[in-house]
Amino acid sequence: MQDVWHLMQQQPWFFLLSVGLVSTCIGSFLNVVIYRLPVMMETEWKSECKVILGQQESNDNNAQTNSKSFNLITPRSTCPSCSTQIKVQHNIPILSWLFLKGRCANCDTPISVRYPSIEMLTAISSLWVAWHFGATSLSLLYILITWGLIALIFIDIDKMLLPDQITQPMLWLALLSAAVGYTIAPVDALWGAALGYLSLWSVYWLFKLLTGKEGMGYGDFKLLAIFGALLGWEAIITIILLSSVVGAVIGSVQLSVQGKDKATPIPFGPYLAIAGWLCLFYGESLKSWYLNLLGV
Template sequence: MELIIAFTIGAVLGSFYNVLIHRLPRGMSIVHPPSHCPNCKTKIRWRDNIPILSYLLLKGRCRYCAHPIPLRYLLVELASGLLAVLCYLKWGLSYELLIFYFFFSALLVASVIDWETFLLPDSITLGGLVTGLVLSFFRRDISPWESFLGAALGGAFFLLIYLYYTRLRKVEGLGLGDVKLMAFIGSFTGLYGVAYAVGLGSVLGLLYAFPIILKNRNLQFVIPYGPFLSAGCFLGVMLDLKRFLVNF
């Protein structure tokens, strides 16, 4: 029952995350107007706004104009529900549960936005950075010094990579959004989280890009880096790789 409750709360919040994903890159208000079909502009009634269930009952289409609803809406709600369950299983009903669910939810929203638009909103990255630094004063698992050091070194490392590409090679190897994202990740997880994001994120990115390289037989393509950095950090934290690294 506890896991069902956790999943339900996560799925409900996932419905709100879909609002953020759609509206933040477009500079729209997240509270007005109410949820509506982007195609016919009809206001969505409560019965058509039940997470996961409504998408399945409507067969992925608007009730009024039959316009397809992107599969992303269902996937984000499912991901948010599963995220809540995983966080509950790892941290129980605790302060850490709330902190890490908020952190991973922000990474989820940022990753989907980056995947769709190649943008990482400052409201998430910089807002998350400030939040991570402030929360470090009230956490038991990380000190303010560790939070600040993780944010500073995570952001600085990627800033150097950004400057190398833009100033020396005259191309954009990665964006400033990735720099801010790494500072955000470091503020919540310290240097270990930065290591997870860079190490595991690079491996995941390479696994995704390798088939594209083989198909196109060149390196002239662009993929968003944010989702892979976020996934790397998520895996490292959930698998508790800090213990492995410390013992190693």
């Protein structure tokens, strides 16, 4: 394994090729996570609500069996239209979709372009990290973070939800990476995580006290805590400003195109994730830019 890693460090093309191939496959798995994890969570919530309300299911054994049989591994993926199990040769990331011309091999029903798009997005964003940071431990860390962010972005778009099952491991990964010396000083990581969480938590409660409405969810607090743990507390202001501006512009355009009222809630997590991801590369440049813009 050390020989392979040494070869990647000596031959950048081999490192980039490996990252591209692996990330494309991970993108295929992320499609599964994006769809199945919210379903698994909703099933668990319904079960817990029945327990709290004292409502016993008519067949507890069958309910437990069904919940165990639906997870990130089983059952195997099927066509949403004809329920035919997807064969291995029809499940090759990006290539299978192109070969089948975006249609099911069995019923010829169109397959959403979103699936290969997520696979391609995962590969391109991971390659960008690999190219920028090279064959280093920091590069591997940021690639893992990138995978988690892609899953969070699309789950938030679909369900207005940032699952703890993803945000909490990412936060611990960020803190442990600081502890072993991959990123910033451990104390800075702790302060960054705490202030990242508390900054949006304070905005949330201030907005709720003034309007009686909830402006964002707790998942957003945890997401900013992750970036605080990775980059330190000084990056928090840059991330909040960038995500707010981008969110306001894109959100307004999106609501206008869709013909929805401006009071319609939109997920903030994707903008926060994109802003934080950009700050991994260009945090200092962005900070200097807006400080110069403000004349500071």
